[in-house]
Amino acid sequence: KQEVTQIPAALSVPEGENLVLNCSFTDSAIYNLQWFRQDPGKGLTSLLLIQSSQREQTSGRLNASLDKSSGRSTLYIAASQPGDSATYLCAVRLITGANSKLTFGKGITLSVRP
């Protein structure tokens, strides 16, 4: 059974800091990994999607990496801003079509202090 872990559960940093959010998963036979952002009481916004054949993806100040062999992904946020405050979730999709659901971590709640 695929398990996705995100530690720590919460993180508080001063504005301008570069930071790394970690995600680990137990089954390396994944199709892809997706990072989401969730604001309080809202739905999920897709940030980055990394296919199993890729090592990283970049969008603006965000960079996500994937190391399937070690079961790890990181989301790098450069020059953090108060507007980045949200919960960040990673989710993996298993490689078999019969199990095409996303398995989510519990998320990391990020607070960026002005």
Added chain:
Amino acid sequence: KAGVTQTPRYLIKTRGQQVTLSCSPISGHRSVSWYQQTPGQGLQFLFEYFSETQRNKGNFPGRFSGRQFSNSRSEMNVSTLELGDSALYLCASSSRPDSASANEQFFGPGTRLTVL
């Protein structure tokens, strides 16, 4: 292009009642998935539909059911509501459920269900 829409946004029901939630995927998307989000359990997969067929189902009791229509819109139904069903129900759409290049999932704003 309009995003995923869910209606209603908020619902308050009492135990024993039933509820129907609706999801309209992004235009052109044929796969719809449903998730339940609670503070304790996080996001848990309910089921996935593609071309009106249920392709995958999570570990939820039979009180939770769903369907998809020919226009790809989907509904989920919860019967005999329990207090523990209070949650944010999220719907996600993708163009295909298993295409390597097109299975990014896009989520709607969710329906907040409160069971009293």
